[in-house]
Amino acid sequence: MIVKTFGSAIQGVNAITITIEVNVSSQGNRLFIVGLPDNAVKESERRIESTIQSLGLHMPRTRTVVNMAPADIRKVGAAYDLPIAIGIIAASGNMAATSCAQYLMMGELSLDGTVLPVKGALPMAIQALKDGFKGFILPKQNAREAAMVKQLDVYGISHISEVLRFFEQPDSLPPVKTDEDDFYTAQAIFDVDFSDVKGQHQIKRALEIAAAGGHNAILIGPPGAGKTMLAKRLPTILPPLTLQEALETTKIHSVAGKLPEHSSLIAKRPFRSPHHTISDAALVGGGGIPQPGEISLAHNGVLFLDELPEFKRKVLEVMRQPVEERKVTISRARTAIDFPASFMLLASMNPCPCGYFNHPEKDCTCAPGQVQKYLNKVSGPLLDRIDLHVEVTPVLFSDLSVPQATEKSTCIRDRVMAARAIQARRFAGHEGIYCNAQMHSQLLGTVCVVSDSCREQLRHAMQKLKLSARAYDRILKVSRTIADLDGSESVEPPHMAEAIQFRNLDREGWGN
Template identity: 45%
Template sequence: MSTSTVFTAAVRGIGVEFICVEADISNGLPVFHMVGYLSSEVKEAAERVRTAIKNTGLEYPPKRTVVNLSPATIKKKGASFDLPIAVAILTALGKIPKKTIKDKLFIGELGLDGRLLKVPGILPIVIEAKEMQVKTCIMPKENAAEGSLAGGIEIIGAESLKEVCMYLNGESIFSTSLCSGGNRKKHQMKETLDFADMQGQEAVERAAEIAVSGGHNFLLVGPPGSGKSMTAKRMATILPPMSLEESMEVTKIYSIAGLVDTKRPLIEKRPFRSVHHTATKAALTGGGLVPSPGEISLAHSGVLFLDELPEFRKTVLEVLRQPLEEKKIEINRVHGNYTFPANFILVAAMNPCPCGCYPDMERCVCSPVQIQNYLRKISQPFLDRIDICVEAPRVTYEELTTKKKTESSADIRERIVRTRRIQKNRFLESGMEIYTNSMMGIKETETFCLLDNEGKNILQQAFETMKLTARSYHKILKVARTIADMDESENIHAKHLREAIGYRTLDKKYWGR
């Protein structure tokens, strides 16, 4: 009888749990039995591992094999346990010395011919392994570039189970090194979209700049062809560059979702996720028995674009209310609770009525009831979470054919970077982990959004006249703070406040609430 223990890891939400793979080989009926709260794809590993070992050219005697994945309280899913199971069995059989698997973590899927296939979630696993003082991670070669992003830990990228066995037996030397963060060279991608392409929507462009500068949620209302989608898509070109920490966090999310580019694993550009109106709640928030990231998490640190907003099912839109406030999504399952980051800018676009022509009553063919039913698909609680509402009017022929030069995305982005730097420095000096004005809570709003007597009178009048909610009140203050930062003004003046209030009048115009 012989036993062995190999270490691996599993992703749970955005966190990582270390798994101990124990293999026991003994005399008895030739069975392969696996235990440890396993999903169907993990149970299927028995056949993959047994066949891979045979096709690698290694002898697998007909003995009783028991494999345990502990702790047994954690649900195991995925095919990433194949390699550690195979190494544990081969070590128990004496094909691999026990001393060579010490301080090593194994992860990877096996093909029936013994090839190692890439698996998702490598980056968070390697980062956590480094924290746990693991010295070496052995994984599929296709995952090696991604794993090397963690830095400070030896990464072994193997193509097959045979290569892993040769390495552990000292018969093969891989070209490895203690990685210091992998290849982080910036890859300049030429933008095909630019705000310079737009004509006649200066007010909309101004609102878009404010939204990105302060990280504010943004709603565009206007007839078809007025440039709503055009504006939203170009907002991706004015997002500020990501810091290394932000890039790593976004890459971790995409790694768990299996969306990392094998050749350029580090995500250097802020995400822009455009979601179709047929999307389900699970597609937005993340779904599955063990949830994986949904669209709102894939948009973390970037933009989530919802076109044709009223066409989304109301229940789908309502699930956005919590993450829009808390900048994260919590998913509860029988097997545990999962938290994913969801700090994104929501950009939404919609027509004012089913035909899109309201309030031009000469062209609108919708009845008042149809218009109200259409607008009623957007609830007041959802509207309260929108910081900036702006109307995109129909573009005239003169505006389309004018030779007037408009600002490029590069020029706008330069101003946004400067504004964001002002915000970041302000909050850093106060010892707060806040990066944009939209992230401020009530206490921070009271501290950094002070008004003079004139401003207080203006806001009081707007609050009473427009029947604002407490949430809308704080949204106005945050937007006014951003507009003041764009002017490099330490104080919020009346003009900043009036402009911020103006971005709350559109929902009153259409929804009357």
């Protein structure tokens, strides 16, 4: 007797439906699993046999063939245990097989039949809805995540016996429901706030501009000046995630197995801060079975690289293309997978090995040439892709000691959202462009039309600082963002001047 059940395979951040055909015949005495399974799938025979015995049933002692189609896609992991086990039970006549094909099923089985959580529940649920399945049966720990797909009935289970009972009595297992109000409530809750930061008004202004236009930024300053403290507060002033952005972000974290247990959606923009010993594969993604890296986990959020020169140069260089294209392509002999990587890059660094180059009070103890050597650890092409170079100076004692009312993140966030609303209207007819930092050169020529006085300002800066064509584009984009924050229809000389002064690493005096 042949029975069909259905599972799902993850490729990149999307899912592909897998048809699992089980044939229990009257001849032979072995179980064969075919269809390009990996070792974890092949080992499922022992787990399934123990599970079936725990139900008081018997594993078929005749020839059993399990075919997993399409056969050219490698089936990875133990999450296929549940659909294979249900297929074997139905094919051996221990349950009705009529309902099996109407539901997608995924779950790893323990020896006593307990169903363990899986990765990638959200993309699986999305694909199940597209393929017209009546429902999705999966571990209870993943149910809230999958239930965000509203038009699909999702059933969370903790033991395989619940599945058998459900097929006999559909009312025995109610579908899981989620409340979107929890998602919107969580967006406004942060552990940190910009009001915690004393002084550093210029740096707060720079991060406000970066948030308003989606610009990359680097903070350069001595140790203890507050670079990391300011960076960690950047997500508090970014616009809240839309429901579509939250779904995209949650898919990536689900595939990578980084989603918190019993969670439904990621409500806040990601803030990823990898250690400087990270490898290039861990940063951009990869592996034998390609997995998303840190830049994809930061999709729709912030990637913070603290102590930038301490990262291996090879690791930093592999980021150059994803920063521009906002995606990363992982190519293997059999496949090529695209992972989204639309993130804000925020970096921090000391100006020299001792940390006190250009310090207003302390002397730099570095030998001649050491400062330039230290800065050269970060390549020019990568710095060119960073819009805002921000010099962080030490906080004055008066700012630290005197209690002052400082602006809260919510106030800054309101201005950022107002500027983003202007950009949303501006780019309404341009697919994939949502903020000024994402403008391409052709669009830049129509959006950032400047006056003769602004053009002269920019020409003088280009000649004096010897800026590249890419830096020219960056300055125009930043000036447009400053004008948006100011509510101005056109870019005025003060906007251009402020944008130019955020090219600190290009000016004379840095390491020369």
